[in-house]
Every structure is written in C-alpha cells, then in structure tokens.
Amino acid sequence: MAEQDWKAGKSTFAAVSTAPLVWTLAFFLVPMAFVWFYSFGRNVGLTEIDIVGTLDNYKRATEWLYLSIFLKSLAVAGLVTLICLIIGFPVAMALTFASDKWRPWLLLGIMLPFWTNLLIRTYALMIVLGQQGYVNQGLGVLWGGASWVKTLVGLEPLPTWEPLPLLYNNFAVVLGLVYVHLPFMVLPLYSALDRLDKSLIEASLDLGAGHFRTLIKIVVPLAAPGIIAGVMITLIPALGAYLTPDLMGGTDSQMIANVIERQFKRANDWPFGAALSFLLIYAMFALIALQSMRRKTPGEAR
C-alpha cells in the first residue's frame, strides 16, 4: 500500500485538525496556564491571588511531608501497575489466542466496566468488601460449616467468625485501583500481542525451547512496546488517583491527589494546590519523556 504524506493535502489536514487544536487550547492549555501562574502566586485575603512570581509554594511543596506523600503515591501506583501487568498479561494472551468465536465476547468482558461510572463501580466494590459484604458473608458461612464439621468429629468448634477488614485500608486501595486500571493494561498488551507473528512462537517451540522459555525469550520482548504503553497508561492515572483512596482507603491511605484536592477546597490555598499539581504534572512528564527516550534508543527488539 502506497503511503501518502499528509503534507500533500494541507487543507484537509488543517480542516481536520482545527477542532481538536482549538479544543485543546481553549479547554486544556489556557486553564492549565492559569493554574501554572497561580502556582507562583500568593493568597491575598480570601479570594484574591496575587501573582508575585514567588517560589514559596514550590519550596513548601518540596518539603519532606509532601515529598513523602508523593513517594508513597508513586509506590502505590507502581504496585498497582505491577499487579495489573502480572494479571493483565495472561488475560491479553488469552485474548490473543482465543478462537474467533470467543474473542469478541472476551473483549466485551474487558470493555464492559467502562459502561459504568467509576463512582458506581467503586461503591459496588465497597458493598462486596464491607464487614457485612458478600466476601465476608461467604467466608462466614464457610467458617460456620468448618466449625460444624469439627464438632461432628468431636473436636472443639472454631471460635466465632470475625469479619476480615477488607475495606478502609491500603489493601482496599490497591485492590480498587487494580480493578479500575486493569483494562488500561490489557488493551495495549492485547494490541501488541495480536500483531505478533505467531510463526515465531512455533519456530521457538520447534527448535526445542519450552513454553516458559518461549514466553520469556520471544513473546515478552516482542510485546515490549505494548508492555511499556500499558505501564504508562496505568501508572500515570494511578499516580493521580483521587476517588479510590478517598472512598476505599483508611486513615493511612492519603495520596497526593487527595492533598491537592484539600488545598483547593478546605484549605482554600489555590497557589499551593497549583504548585503541588504542577509537581505531579512534571513527574508525569518525566515518566513520558523516559518512555520516548527509550523508544528512540537503537537496538530495540523488532
């Protein structure tokens, strides 16, 4: 197929790109510029912000208190991404190797959660995980059954069932974030694996490599662009997660987005909130820059 250079049809290109450009400018870049200016400002009274070019907000934002919250958020987001990768990779493999009859249904299963609002999904998960939730109810029934069996064979019954604390802790936050972000990991992985030349796998197996070795030596390197894309697309939103730690977290689950939210609302300190936001944005830029630098390095498996 002969590829046509977009430069050949400049007017078409302009017509198509005007709408997104205007949109980005008006609704993204301009508001962000305001926030960026605020970050160099100072509160005057209750509602006025004086843009005085001060760096005090950034100085405060890089104090250990806020840096430690940043690092903790990064650790949580990293863990979430890792778990998503470990769970998502086999799922993407299954999608790739599923028969044509099944694949649309499996893909639908991955996409289905997107049809429901994030807030609703989070509340639904909270109902499942609560003290009186379905998981605890189910475990309680099993526990009661085990206790009954023990008495049947003449042993002491088990002590009374105490519901597991599945909600309002960091475990719940990680679980909730994995649940929400898994499709973001699976889809880029699937698109990378789907393009992979299956005969390479056959060749590897024919030449005596085991299944595991084929996976590690052939499939994973070939899927690397998909893995990197999946990691980025999961890590970045997880780093800025706000709703899940707020609703499912306990007293220890504060993430950086929650702190930023408080600056804009309760603390009524928009300049400081703006500085924290921009530190987060800079961190994300750094991540994306790292990725594109990697892409440019020669010797990438291809």
Added chain:
Amino acid sequence: MDVNDFMKAVRGRRSLLQGLGVAAVGLSFTGTLAGCSSDAPEKSANGEEALLNLYNWDDYMGETTLADFKAATGVDVKMDLFENNDTLFAKFRAGNPGYDLIVPSNDFVERMVQADMLMELDHSQIPNKKNVDGAYIDVAYDPQRKYSMPYTWLVLGIGYRKSKVKAVPDSWKPLFDSDEYKGRVAVLSEAGDMFRLYAKYMGKSVNAITPADVKTIEAMMVKQKPNIAKFHSDDGQDMLAKGEVDLVLEYNGDIAQLMLEDDDIAFVVPKEGSQLNSDNFCIPKGAKHPKNAHAFINFILDAENGKKVTETIQYPTPNAAAKALMPESYKANPAIYPPADVLAKCEYAKFNPELQPLFEEAFTRVAAA
C-alpha cells in the same frame, strides 16, 4: 437488600456528592414537572422571572416543599446540591455561578461576608422572621441577621450502635484518646472540626486554640490513628448503618434520620461539650431573582411549611412556630434536642483565617504519619 444497601451507600444527607468531589457535579431537581413548562419564562407577581436557583445540601428540603412553593407563588425552584461548605465557597470564588439562594453554615456566612459575596437581606420582605426563636436572630456570626436567615441548627456528637457498646459513650475519649473500640470508630475528615472538638475534649473553648494546642492535638491524633477505621467525609451515618463501624462522629440530624429506620442506633453529645453549627439562607451577590429568594425564605419560615421541612430532615429548627407544631416524638428526642446542661457546654466556632492553614497542614501530617 443489595439494592437498598447500594442506595444507602450512594445517598444520604450530606454525603451524596462526596465521592464526586473531583468534578463540579450538580444534580438538578425541580419542584414540579419541569418538562411541562413552556420555554418562555413566566413573570411572577413581583416582576421577576418565575424561577429560583437554589443551591442546597443533599437531603435537606421537605418532600413537597418545592412543589408547595410553586403552587403558592408560581415560581419554579431549580435545586442543585453541594456536599460541603468548601465546595460552595470554591464555586463562588470566581463569581456567582448563577444561584439566587444558598445555604452556608455559620462560619461560612462570616467568611462569605468577609469575601463580599453576600447581599444584604431586606427584612421587610421576610415578615415570617417573627417565627424565628429570638436566640437565633442576634447571633455573633451575623448580628441582627443582616445577611442570613437561620434554616436549621446542628450539633456534633457520637452516633453509636447500642448493641455493640458496653456503656453509653458520653465522652470524646473512646473516639479521641482510647483503644477501647479499636478499628470500630470513624471520625470526621474535616480538619477544623476535628481540632476544635479535641480542644473541647481537653477542656478548652473551640475558639481559644493556640498554635501550641495544634501541636499537642496533632500528637494526640497521631497516637489515636491506629484505633480509627476511617476519616469519613460526613457520611458516617452510612458506615454506622452498614455495620462498618460502631461509633461515629456525626451531626445529630444525620443520626436522627437513621434512628427512624434502625432501633439499634443512638446519639449522644459528649459531656465535655461539642461544636454547634447553623445552616442559613443567604442571597449571594449577583443573584438574578432576589425577590423570589426573599419569598422562598419567608415561605420556609412559615410555621406549617417549616414543619413539613422538619418532618423530613429531622434537624433542630430555629423556627419556633414550626417546632410548636411538631409531635412530641420529635421535640423530646434527645438526639435532636440534646439535654440543656450538655448544650450549655456547646459553642459555635468562629471563622479563623489564621488557624485554618495550620489545621489543614497538621491534619495532612496526621494522615501521612
């Protein structure tokens, strides 16, 4: 059961929109079948467009009040909901987004007056002001009610599940300074309220906190943190209802509503005293329908209309004429009207712009500790 649970999780007095705090989300309700109204706005008797844009808390209006108002005056009320004063204030920072009537709490009335966001009320348009108990007219946060009219008052206390406590938790100790109910306790995530109530526990006035006290209280909070299940965003009644916790720091009306559904729930204001709040009708500057707003305030302060609101929301009312019409089960409910000797130890918090940033940062440290 699951559907009910789910509804409970999603709605509830001041909690509905908590989770949606990320976005400026407004749920709109109209008092009548809005779909039937024609496009051209009708004029009401006072010459204004027959419309009132009300910005209110969730679950904070009588079931039929908006329709009754429409029937009485022909004015359609479009009600949007906010989840806390901070959201309300944040929305008004860049100018009035189009509301005629808002319901800030006492300290935010002070704050919004200072920020020049409120219109002075014309008392001649609110003859039903006479129904308001005199104690709620001359208040420190708005002397002689220049900018606000009282809607309700509230008190913070402990909502608890009777079958799960050994004795009535009539002190802040189990919440603030004890591992007696480890992991079965939820307190507010509102930094200012938390610091002020700790001050009460330490025997100080909510308005006499010094930066040194903030340090002391922060250390107490860090020590207590392992015993707390959750810093909740004013949806503690839901956590209590679902059995997630057994003791919760909440407003009396939230728990009183729950008590109507669940016999095992009770509410107590601790003996050390607590913090009072009052929610007030105010007309923000830039309101397009100030006469309708005055008419609505006057309508709510009517005895019968005030009674209907109170029947739904179960909060204490400063409307003496409406209270007189309420049944004994309401007037004598200690959850709604705590005993006088305890109430005497409760105080309104003054808006304190110097301490608020200290509270916030200290609370961030507590949560990060």
